Amino acid sequence: MEHDTVDPIHQFQIHELIPLHFGSYNFSLTNSALFMLIVVALATWFLTSATASRALVPGRAQSVAELVYEFVANTLRDAAGHHGMQFFPLVFSLFTFVLTANLLGMFPYFFTVTSHLIVTFALAMLVILTVVVAGIANHGFGFFNLFVPSGVPIYLIPLVTAIEIISFLSRPVSLSVRLFANMLAGHITLKVFAGFVFTMSALGGLGILGSVLPLAMAVALTALEFLVAFLQAYVFAVLTCMYLNDALHPGH
Amino acid sequence: MVRPVSGGGSARVQASLLGSDRRLSPDDPRCDVDRGEIPGDPTHGAFQVMTRQDDPDSTSELEARRKRLAERLATKVAADKPAGNKANAGWAEATKIASEFVAGVLVGAGIGWFFDRWLGTSPFGLMVFLLLGFAAGVLNVLRTQGVVADAGAQLRGAGKKPANRDGDDAGG
Numbered sequence: 001m002e003h004d005t006v007d008p009i010h011q012f013q014i015h016e017l018i019p020l021h022f023g024s025y026n027f028s029l030t031n032s033a034l035f036m037l038i039v040v041a042l043a044t045w046f047l048t049s050a051t052a053s054r055a056l057v058p059g060r061a062q063s064v065a066e067l068v069y070e071f072v073a074n075t076l077r078d079a080a081g082h083h084g085m086q087f088f089p090l091v092f093s094l095f096t097f098v099l100t101a102n103l104l105g106m107f108p109y110f111f112t113v114t115s116h117l118i119v120t121f122a123l124a125m126l127v128i129l130t131v132v133v134a135g136i137a138n139h140g141f142g143f144f145n146l147f148v149p150s151g152v153p154i155y156l157i158p159l160v161t162a163i164e165i166i167s168f169l170s171r172p173v174s175l176s177v178r179l180f181a182n183m184l185a186g187h188i189t190l191k192v193f194a195g196f197v198f199t200m201s202a203l204g205g206l207g208i209l210g211s212v213l214p215l216a217m218a219v220a221l222t223a224l225e226f227l228v229a230f231l232q233a234y235v236f237a238v239l240t241c242m243y244l245n246d247a248l249h250p251g252h
Numbered sequence: 253m254v255r256p257v258s259g260g261g262s263a264r265v266q267a268s269l270l271g272s273d274r275r276l277s278p279d280d281p282r283c284d285v286d287r288g289e290i291p292g293d294p295t296h297g298a299f300q301v302m303t304r305q306d307d308p309d310s311t312s313e314l315e316a317r318r319k320r321l322a323e324r325l326a327t328k329v330a331a332d333k334p335a336g337n338k339a340n341a342g343w344a345e346a347t348k349i350a351s352e353f354v355a356g357v358l359v360g361a362g363i364g365w366f367f368d369r370w371l372g373t374s375p376f377g378l379m380v381f382l383l384l385g386f387a388a389g390v391l392n393v394l395r396t397q398g399v400v401a402d403a404g405a406q407l408r409g410a411g412k413k414p415a416n417r418d419g420d421d422a423g424g
Contacts, residue, residue, distance in 0.1 A: 159384075162384050163384055166359055166360050166363065166385050167388040167391050169363070170352070170355035170356045170385075173358055174352045174356075235348070
């Protein structure tokens with residue numbers, strides 16, 4: 001128990017809440033799955049209840065919902081043009097999910113869904129597969145011109161194409177690693193400084209006095225983490241838009 | 253327009269704090285308008301001077317140049333905007349570049365490792381694809397930077413991306 005309160009990694013442990021085993025497969029409801037459901041439910045509840053009144057002059061909740069909508073719509077339109085708006089539901093869902101998950105993770109004792117690589121990688125694979133499927137649907141095999149840049153000498157084409165393909169395949173990796181690493185590092189740092197407060201004040205006397213310093217740091221880091229939570233959701237959405245732009249306009 | 257008004261307000265507040273009477277306040281707005289124009293839009297004043305000196309042809313050219321500059325500045329500002337405040341922008345930029353580079357190397361190494369397992373060519377697949385992955389990582393970084401500089405073209409809705417082509421040349 002003493003160990004758990006200071007261990008910065010402990011918060012990322014996954015444990016089964018409702019065990020469900022079918023044959024050799026494990027379908028248990030874990031804390032991660034529970035928080036994913038909470039994130040989806042919370043985002044859906046907020047957006048539907050905020051826009052339910054459809055007031056001409058929006059109230060507080062409605063204007064927040066409209067702000068989010070406008071924000072994502074403008075981002076997508078800027079990156080992929082008007083044609084890209086067909087992907088608006090995907091981008092909006094991704095942005096809301098990541099943002100809600102990041103912000104929900106800021107509550108003490110809450111599990112941060114996006115601090116697990118497999119979750120962010122699944123989201124990134126969803127984006128990349130959409131890009132590939134939409135690109136082939138829109139341009140047929142012309143989509144693969146994405147890997148063969150124009151104006152390259154013929155003897156360099158195999159090399160450049162190999163590099164381009166690796167570069168393309170590295171997109172979901174960088175997309176997922178960035179989000180995961182930011183959330184993981186932020187929460188560990190926060191926990192480490194909070195742990196300093198705990199251990200120093202346990203010494204009593206001078207320790208309690210000294211623990212003010214890490215406490216101040218933890219407060220500052222909390223503010224930073226809120227910024228990072230928003231920023232990483234935004235970066236995820238922006239890069240999704242840019243990759244979707246490649247699916248719509250592969251020629252370069 | 254906003255600047256002179258707010259400046260006038262603060263000047264008036266200052267005047268009232270200094271205990272001066274109403275005699276100063278008619279002077280203040282005029283004074284603030286003059287002051288507000290010079291730092292607010294230096295090009296505007298400069299161009300006005302030029303129009304007085306030069307012929308109409310160069311005036312229209314200057315006007316066109318100024319318009320183009322304003323456009324470019326607007327797209328630049330729009331491109332820079334996502335990062336929020338400055339300290340955070342640096343952090344976001346750093347993680348972006350780092351993850352792009354590392355992802356390229358990791359994917360290259362992964363492909364090489366799978367090739368080796370599949371074809372039994374160890375360690376040549378890993379060597380070749382690790383190098384290719386390194387190149388892809390550098391290409392990723394160059395492309396990210398190119399996109400940052402080239403976000404204006406994307407914002408203008410251009411299908412072609414010249415900066416990407418630069419990135420390709422550099423990568424190849």
